[in-house]
């Protein structure tokens with residue numbers, strides 16, 4: 360089966376991890392900081408804090424920005440559940456803003472309309488989380504303007520987006536946001552096995568993140584009430600054990616040296632899909648002009664006449680590991696308790712009914728890609744004939 364995404368591991372990556380295994384520190388050694396610095400330098404951001412997963416990163420950055428019971432977080436339904444769950448971990452309330460039908464990211468028009476309604480009802484969001492879907496960004500300039508007008512914070516869920524650019528700057532520069540979160544799960548652009556990172560230019564957020572990832576503890580004398588000696592530390596918040604290991608970060612540093620070639624190859628393969636699928640009744644995701652996508656996902660929307668479930672099953676039977684991103688978060692049974700129901704976010708729901716993710720990763724060969732395209736053409740015509 361050709362998977363929809365997979366890691367790209369070189370001998371240099373393997374050697375980097377083995378070197379750590381032979382050394383003194385498996386965790387909390389020098390590689391965590393080296394990895395953070397390589398990403399901060401790459402993105403052009405002041406601070407980078409690496410943690411055990413992007414889910415952990417979302418949780419502690421929401422907390423660092425003050426999310427707690429009584430606060431309200433808005434994100435989009437077209438995301439992985441973690442983006443919304445992290446708000447619930449903080450005890451905050453969650454709501455959603457619908458996506459734009461072409462770029463599949465937070466729609467600034469829908470956001471503005473919802474903000475006006477929220478203002479009239481007297482409950483504005485404290486934090487808005489655009490999800491930079493598939494590797495391309497929402498209209499961050501428009502969302503920033505609304506943030507300044509309505510007074511909310513912005514975290515970008517950029518799990519798909521390391522190596523991407525927006526408005527001529529790397530995603531993670533946080534030009535228009537308070538923080539951005541990356542994921543290093545093996546299907547993402549670079550990997551540490553499991554892992555995530557928060558990028559931010561805000562020193563207070565940075566200090567809070569450094570405490571929250573390790574039990575709320577600090578050894579920084581400037582943050583402590585007093586000092587009792589070399590062993591002494593203080594717990595200032597109720598933090599978590601969300602640390603990442605040196606083994607993972609050595610892999611991450613090695614992977615970072617190939618980030619640009621990975622993104623370049625994903626762009627070439629996406630352009631090749633666009634050409635090859637030109638004659639089929641499918642609509643590929645469109646990237647906005649101000650984004651240079653990292654192409655984490657290659658998503659097509661099937662024409663309404665097709666049965667997506669059948670096409671999915673036929674393609675899997677042909678050895679193509681297609682997938683669907685995403686089941687709208689508000690439609691998961693867990694979210695029904697908050698009053699969400701079908702019809703609440705129609706653009707996300709209609710998109711979901713037609714969406715199919717085709718395999719895309721740097722190691723995908725052109726022969727494999729040709730097989731994917733051939734299989735899609737066959738699956739669509741088989742579905743057509745069945746009617």
Ligand SMILES: *Cc1c(COP(=O)(O)O)cnc(C)c1O
Nearest residue numbers: 412413414439441518542544554
């Ligand atoms: C993968 C992903 C996450 C979660 O990442 P983990 O590192 O697996 O915790 C969160 N949000 C989005 C949009 C993702 O794609």
